[in-house]
Amino acid sequence: MKIIVINGSPRGMKGMTGRLLEEVVAGVSQAGAEVETVLLNDITIKPCTACDACHKIGHCPVQDDFEPLKKKLLEADGFVLASPNYIFSVTAQMKAFFDRCCGIIHCHELEGKYAALVETSGGGGDDEVLGYMSRFVTSLGAVTVGGVGSVGAGWRTFPEQDTLFAKAQGLGQDLCAAIKEKRVFPEQEEARLAFKARMEQLIGYMGEVWTYEKEFWVSRNR
Ligand SMILES: Cc1cc2nc3c(=O)[nH]c(=O)nc-3n(C[C@H](O)[C@H](O)[C@H](O)COP(=O)(O)O)c2cc1C
Structure with missing residues (x-):
């Protein structure tokens, strides 16, 4: 089992988000999965240029580390997915990554995959940011197993830290358990399938120009 960890904090693993993420990664490793961590601040993911090429040819022509x-x-x-709360949302690094996923979203291409979410903040609003990341996951076609978020209580420390870290480790383990048992989340299915239907409709409207995505949907439905 392979898990990709994407950390959008500019501080990488050295900051608050990295500290909480360490515990989730520990849980994933305890469950026996192979983990690869990608620090968005150490690679280059430029902002989307809205060229629409991904919809037409299936990949992004911007030359950087996205593909x-x-x-x-x-x-x-x-x-x-892990991000600090930056002005009620994710960091610019993470948002650039989200935007570049537009082609994956149109094809709802991560259907069948599972995600866990990590967030830290200076003053709260954790559920708002986790909720936003969860909507992104739904748009990709994947399901969210759960999320862990917290304000800080000093440098790389958190309030009620033992409980928080136990929750974070449990989340990592649960991500792997959900994948193993192909767990279904009925409460997410309505929104996910509504989003999927909207994407299929959109590609139906735009198929003459978004030729790659049209073909993708035709072969999916074949
Ligand atoms: C540009 C910027 C914007 C921030 N915006 C918020 C915010 O809107 N709400 C909040 O609670 N904390 C905010 N914070 C604080 C961070 O979310 C918090 O310190 C976080 O734990 C940092 O994680 P990191 O060490 O992984 O970067 C902001 C920090 C920065 C640098």
Whole structure:
């Protein structure tokens, strides 16, 4: 089992998000999965240029590290997204990655994959950011096993840290358990399938120009 961990903190694993993420990764490793961590700050994911090429040819022509990361995601069984709260949302590094996933979203291409979410903040709003990341996961076609978020209580420490770290480790283990048992999350299915139907409709409207995506949907439905 392969899990890709994507950390959008500019501090990489050295900051608050990295510290909480360490515990999730420990849980994933305890469950016996292979983990690969990608620090967005150490690679180059430029902002989307809205050229629409991904919809027409199936890959992004922007020359940077996005396509190799996309390949890793497509090959993984599950993934972890981690970001600090930056102005009620994710970091610019993570948002650039989200935007570049537009083609994957149109094809709902991560259907069958599972995700776990990690967030830290200076003053709260954790559920808002986790909720936003979860909506992104739904748009990709994947399901969210759960999320862990917290304010800090000093440098790389958290309030009620033992409980929080136990939850984070449990989340990593649960991500792997959900993948193994192909767990179904009925409460997410309505939103996911509605999003999928909307994408199919959109590609139906745009198929003459978004030729790659049209072919993708035709072969999926064959
Ligand atoms: C540019 C910037 C914006 C931030 N915006 C928020 C915010 O809106 N709400 C909040 O609670 N914390 C905010 N914070 C604090 C971080 O979310 C918090 O310190 C986080 O734990 C840092 O994680 P890191 O060490 O992994 O970077 C912000 C920090 C920065 C640098």
